[in-house]
Amino acid sequence: MGIVIQNYLLFVNKKLKFQQLILYYINIMIQKNFERLLDIGIALSGVHDLDKLLDFILKEAQALTGADSGSIYLVNKDKLIFKTSRSNTYFKRWGEEETKKLFKSFEMPITKASISGYVALTSQQLNIPDVRQLPPGCDFHYNPEFDRKYNYETISMLVMPMLDQNSKIIGVLQMINCMENGSVAPFSEESQKIISSFSSQAAVAINNTMLTDELKSAQMDTILKLCSAAEFRDKETGNHVRRMSHYSRIIAKNMGLPEKQVELIFAAAPMHDIGKVGIPDSILQKQGILTPEERLVMEKHTVIGSLILKDSVAEVLVQSRIIALTHHEKVNGTGYPRKLKGGEIPIEGKIVALADVYDALSSRRCYKEPFPEEKVLSILNEEKGKHFEPKVIDAFLSGLPEIREIKDSNVDTDEDFDKFGDVDKANLEELAK
């Protein structure tokens, strides 16, 4: 398209005078902005991580308007959530990492008194040349608290509602201090127009990413609930599958597996013991030691699990089928069901094997208290190269601080062990809501 108009213009150009040349350049500029917006729209649609997307939106908005700083607020019911901010001034002063640590996400009620609240409530665009000189009687006012705290001076602001294709407000895009030749100028009417289109593009991209996130988290919640249900027969708590899937994710990440595979292992790991639904109570819940025959039946839960999970093209189910089948193999070939050795065992099976055993040792069970960490680590180390793949142990150990955090924030309480015992006391009205 650029070439077509350029040819036309060059053709006509011969007869053009100075004013027309100016016109020509304005046109080219406007066209370039449009072309850029189209490219940005496409790029936005391809970012599926919400934090990365919001940062990308702000960066592009800064480039389109020449703003020194900017922030994004998302609307969540009657709250505005401050999500992301970028600032050339702060980045120069403290670096990008440090600045982002300083400006953490926070929530505020939506009211007309704040500038972003006003925009969220009215869906109006605000192009404010100087926030220090708002007209008297203005609904909103500028809160200089942040500026004072961080030694910054906000002057011009361009605050846009981010409206999706149904004109629903998704968030507020706030651009601060338009820089022109090193000093602050008001935002131009043209910047406002461009950023208006851009805000809509941003809104639908945010919407789509949030929809995908919602689907993923519903998927994970469902897996955890249904798998923890199956674990109850085995007197495990629901926290077991939650913890061990997080441990698996940490190990997989530290082994350097690709992000997509790490997330698949995370989602698939909770299903490792689903085959236990095929084991009779008399064996699964037996208090004493299992006879050799009973042990053989018990070991079938690996095969039963993979039979349950087979016949689906969904990647998470393919992954979980492999995990179910292989999470009791040992690298020295003494595991089950196939007595595989080292390299024959798929990496996801090895990872879940360690995560599962670590959780069994480090958490309370109905027959034991949690072992102290020292004892747990010495048992695991003892099994390095026997039960467990040495590299998996190493990845586990390098993630120990993170693993401790998961462990400590998902400790089982008495109530967790008593969930079914509590059935008769359950508040059914509450459960029906």
Next chain:
Amino acid sequence: MGIVIQNYLLFVNKKLKFQQLILYYINIMIQKNFERLLDIGIALSGVHDLDKLLDFILKEAQALTGADSGSIYLVNKDKLIFKTSRSNTYFKRWGEEETKKLFKSFEMPITKASISGYVALTSQQLNIPDVRQLPPGCDFHYNPEFDRKYNYETISMLVMPMLDQNSKIIGVLQMINCMENGSVAPFSEESQKIISSFSSQAAVAINNTMLTDELKSAQMDTILKLCSAAEFRDKETGNHVRRMSHYSRIIAKNMGLPEKQVELIFAAAPMHDIGKVGIPDSILQKQGILTPEERLVMEKHTVIGSLILKDSVAEVLVQSRIIALTHHEKVNGTGYPRKLKGGEIPIEGKIVALADVYDALSSRRCYKEPFPEEKVLSILNEEKGKHFEPKVIDAFLSGLPEIREIKDSNVDTDEDFDKFGDVDKANLEELAK
């Protein structure tokens, strides 16, 4: 943006002559196309149903280029899948519905010999003024078979690769016969430029929709697998949860519930009996009639189910919690666990109650053969206003042809009943792949 340039132009216009006026209108046109592309990009991102999206893409591509007809092919590994087509000529001749019935989806291998295959393989744009006069030695050729069959004459073609943000080919957009004043003209260079931007927008929108579809179907697969696992203890087959969730969807749709709720019920219904994991084998698998005490324990599966599923904000789990708790209530107040009556029972509980009982009656169980439909319907009718909500029965009956289809395509085989018995014969190498 439009206004800014118009103002500038009007300002300069006073001194413009005829040539400059032409230039002015060309600019406005180009700008309008850009603005339209921006709007289209936003609109595309908001369509989440693949078929609707493809149809929308074609319609817009027709409008942007003046094409009489068009088709979209999607790339799936080494296949091109013909998905959608639109044609003003055919729509006029047969109507939109009839035309779409005629042009069903089909697959073809990707080779350079066909025009769409050539574009898919090379990612090159083709702007062909007249397909009847392709130069000799051309890699591809036009296949006039379709035209002859349906009495159409393809002359000009504009065939675009749909490339996503990583330049990966998603599909091929094929526009046919650019109409100018009632006759066929070649597609202009400008149309090609515009449709090139548009194709990328379309590609990312298609990508996003397919990603969402994939997540949804993985979610449904996972629910069905995990819930059918839980049903195995009860000697139900995995087909039971599949069939009854489809029945629930059909009933919900026929009751006129909003599409979103219909899909939630569909996804949540399989979890109705998950609480049975809390019932001991000795009661769940008892061959004879349960004692009153045993029956009381058995009935707790409703409460246990809702306890398992509680504490999640995911809509599908909220829905399934309500269904688990209420799917054994009866409208005359004789059900359990709360002996609710008519209007007190949530609609999703009533729907699943009927779908569940219908499946029990109409399918084979280990203790009975399927009842003939006549008998099933007479039992259900007998329970109208007693066990079942009359409106739910009516919605069920109006969906009977569809329900029969689901039933007949998901019949249980001997193998389905023997899945766990088969564990020792399972092919473990196959399961590990």
